[in-house]
Amino acid sequence: MCESRNGCRIRILLLTLVLGAAFACVGCRRAPTEEKxxxxxxxxxxxxxxxxxxxxxxxxxxxxxxxxxxxxxxxxxxxxxxxxxxxxxxxxxxxxxxxxxxxxxxxxxxxxxxxxxxxxxxxxxxxxxxxxxxxxxxxxxxQIQGIIVNKKMWADVGITEPPQSWDEFIAGLQKLKDKGYRPLVYGGREWSAHMPLMCSLHMNLYDYEPDLTKPSWNKLKIEGKVSFAKDPIARMIIEKMIYLLDHFVEKGALSDGYNEEQRDFYGGKGATWIMGCWVGGDIEPNKVDFEMAYWPMPSMTGKPPKFFSNSTxxxxxxxxxxxxxxxxxxxxxxxxxxxxxxxxxxxxxxxxxxxxxxxxxxxxxxSDWKPAQQLYDSMAENLAKYGTATGAFIGLDDQPPHGGEMAAARVMQEILAGNKDVDDLLKKLDYGWESAQKAR
Amino acid sequence: MHSVRKRTIVGKCLASLALCGPAVFLYSAFVVLPAVLGFAYSFTDWGGWVNKANFVGLENYREILRDGPLLDAVKFTLFETLLIVIFFTFAAMILAVLLDRLRMWKGLIRGLFFYPYVLSVLISALLFTYMANTRTGAINVMLRGAGLESLCRDWMGDPSLVPFFIFALVAWSGTGFFTTLYLANLQTIPVELYEAAEIDGAGPVSVFTNIQFPMLIPALTVNSVLALITGINLFSHIVVTTQGGPGYRTFTVGYYIYWLGVLNNRQGYATAVSFVMFMALVGIAGVQIALIRRRDVRL
The missing domain is CATH 3.40.190.10 (Periplasmic binding protein-like II)
Structure with a gap:
């Protein structure tokens, strides 16, 4: 009785093992791939x-x-x-x-x-x-990055040409606000939150045409010789970001992301959107029917406005x-x-x-869609007039770390959440940037 | 006789091997080995997606000592855990007692409370995210509709509200489970005790304090341990809703490790943080077990 029970157990176990092995073989078999x-x-x-x-x-x-x-x-x-x-x-x-x-x-x-x-x-x-x-x-x-504007709204406050400085840009936003327009579409929930800050860092913290014989800000940062916390330009940029978000961004922006920004701008609800040229590709499919222009990023440090481009x-x-x-x-x-x-x-x-x-x-x-073609023409015209800057994107081995943009986005979220402590914000920017940098 | 016994022993050994072997092998291959390798990687600067890993000694552990955001993540996790443990241990108990007293639509109402637990965390979290949207979310829309616009808030963006928003999500989705554990325990209380209490003229509060609460202590222990695990492991709710934001305000330890290892490509450092957290949890579990054993001895 005892032996037959053991024998039965062993047979069941062997069967289990065989089935397990068979399943394992089937599971480990390479999935059939189409060759061509x-x-x-x-x-x-x-x-x-x-x-x-x-x-x-x-x-x-x-x-x-x-x-x-x-x-x-x-x-x-x-x-x-x-x-x-x-x-x-x-x-x-x-x-x-x-x-x-x-x-x-x-x-x-x-x-x-x-x-x-x-x-x-x-x-x-x-x-x-x-x-x-x-x-x-x-x-x-x-690929260029700058500012897409609703021409009619800006023209309504008497501005038809790109602002030549950040302060001029801010004055324009104020006029729009005073006129009852929503001056800026902006969402803080996801990646697109970094745009105003990163563009400002590119345009002001870095040379327009980097001198390749000298170490860039990126390299100096890796070596620990510079930091956002100690850089007066970075401090000024953060101060201006606080002003921008405080005065021209609606409450609740932390609920919005890229899609909401696009919906609001193309829906004619906002006058300005700091975003890359790729937004132009969505005009015809979305049948956006008002005239837009694409302006270069104004400088905070007295340099002429330029588009930012990482295409080199x-x-x-x-x-x-x-x-x-x-x-x-x-x-x-x-x-x-x-x-x-x-x-x-x-x-x-x-x-x-x-x-x-x-x-x-x-x-x-x-594009056959008139507003889209008008925007492309505006891009081409201003690109020829103002040109591009490479910003922080000097080479694959000389650029911000992968998490750098998200570090900037998190700092913008902090500002939206009410943090006005410039030292703390700069420290957080350093932290996020350096943490990403350590992975390289 | 001897050979029969020998064959029996061999058979038993083979049976044990066949039964336990695959489990031991799988557990070793997929749990023990990765854990040991993870510990080894904690002494390197491994990024996680390349083969190159440089030995950095104790540098990762030294960095933990001066890692402010990790400390913030620990504080946030502990705060959430505290809320979750208190809620799932006591509020779920009170809810279970109330549900147990229902005379009508008992099954339906219990089912409604259990329903959110059936939903995946992803769905619950997305639902809460949509509800919390400042402009279009249901909460603010209803408040505006009721003429209470002054109460409208950025539920996920306001740093003073977001910890409670996340807690509300966890509480909503988990209450059904914890309440069910208490309800199951309530069914085991002998009816004679209630009858005796009724004869003695005990009211509902007295019944709860003198009969139900003492009899629910075993379930309370289980629930508090499970709630503690839920709080410490808080991760998926964060990934779907806030991704740690605004800023770094809702980083839990789990999300911080994910952010370091997966999003920031710092697997070496992330495993060091994981190991330290593991040791801390072992310590907490040890204290908890000791407390439970002491209580058991007293009982």
């Missing part, structure tokens, strides 16, 4: 302009590579940091990735495949600053080490299809960027 597919990441979210570009890119690649498919992995309204981290952890990065601010992070992890110089020469792209001697990314276009550093799409064998060749083909004239034109339209690939026979951003 190149996966590409893109931050489309709800932006129709980005989707239109993607469809054209996909069609062009598949036309050039019969039998192969280009598959979209939509990162939504995000830079993909968390997505890339999870894919690195599982060893399954897509073959082509949109790097944006993640380029050095991805390169440091050995995830990217360097591009040859001839790739850039083929399309007439100025060689981006190498990172540790290598170049990895296609370059999108010239590597920040486009790159092939990853997942692209092996025939997939490597096809990943390169996908990166080349990006510069197909029709595809690239749609890219510039969607992002409201300006062309840098000289050999691609297209113009800057174009």
């Amino acid at each position: 597919v190149i996966r590409v990441t893109r931050n489309i979210g709800g932006r129709e302009g980005f989707r239109t570009h993607w469809e054209a890119w996909k069609a062009c690649f598949e036309r050039n590579n019969p039998g192969w498919k280009l598959e979209l992995i939509d990162l939504g309204n995000a830079d993909g940091a968390q997505f890339y981290k999870s894919r690195i952890a599982t060893g399954d990065l897509p073959e082509v990735v949109m790097t944006w601010s993640m380029a050095d992070f991805l390169a440091d992890g050995g995830n990217l495949i360097p591009l040859p110089d001839c790739y850039y020469e083929k399309f007439g792209i100025p060689l981006p600053t190498p990172y540790k001697g290598k170049r990895y990314t296609s370059q999108g276009g010239r 550093i590597q920040n486009g799409w790159a092939a990853t080490v997942s692209a092996t064998g025939p997939k490597l060749e096809k990943a390169m083909s996908a990166l080349e299809a990006f510069y197909d004239p029709q595809v690239h034109q749609l890219f510039l339209n969607g992002e409201a960027m300006f062309k840098i690939a000289e050999k691609v026979p297209i113009k800057g951003p174009q």
Whole structure:
């Protein structure tokens, strides 16, 4: 009886083990992958302009590579940091990735495949600053950051040209407020909260044209030779941010994020929005029907106004080490299809960027929707008139840490939450910045 | 006879191995080994997403000693934990007693209280986020509708309100569970005790203080421990609602570790913080167990 019970137990246990092993084998088996597919990441979210570009890119690649498919992995309204981290952890990065601010992070992890110089020469792209001697990314276009304004509202207070200084800008906002307009749309809930502060840091704390023979503020910060807490310009910027948020931002801004900012500005409820040129790509899909202009960032330190641009550093799409064998060749083909004239034109339209690939026979951003085209024209006109500054984005190895923008956003949240202690705010900015810096 | 016993012993050993082996292996592979590796990584500057990790000795632990925001996160976590423990230990008990006294729609009303617990934290937190929106949230819309505009607040943005907002979310979503534990315990109280109390002319308060409360002590112990764990582990509610904001005001220890390790790519330092917090929790658990044992001995 005893023996038969034991024998029965052992048989049950063996059966359990066999089944467990079988399940483990099935679970560990590699998922069937479609061989002739190149996966590409893109931050489309709800932006129709980005989707239109993607469809054209996909069609062009598949036309050039019969039998192969280009598959979209939509990162939504995000830079993909968390997505890339999870894919690195599982060893399954897509073959082509949109790097944006993640380029050095991805390169440091050995995830990217360097591009040859001839790739850039083929399309007439100025060689981006190498990172540790290598170049990895296609370059999108010239992206500028400044201030988008409702022309009618600003004209109503007698201002039709970009303010030449920060104080002039503030005076304009005051006039708008006095006239009953909402002077500024601003949300403090998420990443976009950093925009006024980061733009001000770029334009005032850094040289417009950095002297590469001297260590930049970024490098001095890494070495511990400078800090926001001890920098008089940083102190002045924080003081001006407190004034800006106190006087021109509505209560409850901490509930709002990027989408609410866009809704309010395009809904004609606000006169000014400090935001990058990419907002231009959303005008036609949203059928925004009033005239807008795009102005450069005014300086707080007596310098002329300029747009801020980070397009000289590597920040486009790159092939990853997942692209092996025939997939490597096809990943390169996908990166080349990006510069197909029709595809690239749609890219510039969607992002409201300006062309840098000289050999691609297209113009800057174009739209059949009049307000969108008017904004593009305003951008082009002011870009030619005022030019750009590189700010803190000097190179992939000489730029703010990845968490720097969120550190700035958190300081802006503090101000919105009622913290007016400049020393404490500067200390918090240093803390967030340095904490992110230590990860490099 | 000897060989039969030997075969039995071998069989038992094999059975034990087969039964416990997979569990021990899985536990070692997915819990023990990562914990040991995590401890090892706490002596490095590992970023988490690259293979390179430099040994930095005790530097991470030294940094903890001067980490002001960590101290703020500990304070915030302890404050939330205090609120949560008090609420889930005592308010849930009172609610359970009241629900136990219901004569009509007992099941329905109990079900309604339990319902938020069934929802995922993500849904509850998003619901509260929408309700708290200053301009379009239900709370302020209702206040405005009732002519009480002066009471409208930025529920998630005002530093003096946001700790209570998070507490309200945790309380709303967890009350059902803690109340159910008390309700289950209330069902085990012998009816004779209530009948005797009724004969003696005891009122509801007297019944509660002299019968129900003493009989609920075991459930109170369990609930307080579970509430303590809920408070100390507060993380997912923060990720969905405030992401630690405004500023760094709602960083809990769990969120701080996530922020360091995942968002800021400082896995080495994050594991050092985790290890220190683990040791602190072991200490708290030790004190709690000692207190419970002392009470058990007295009983």
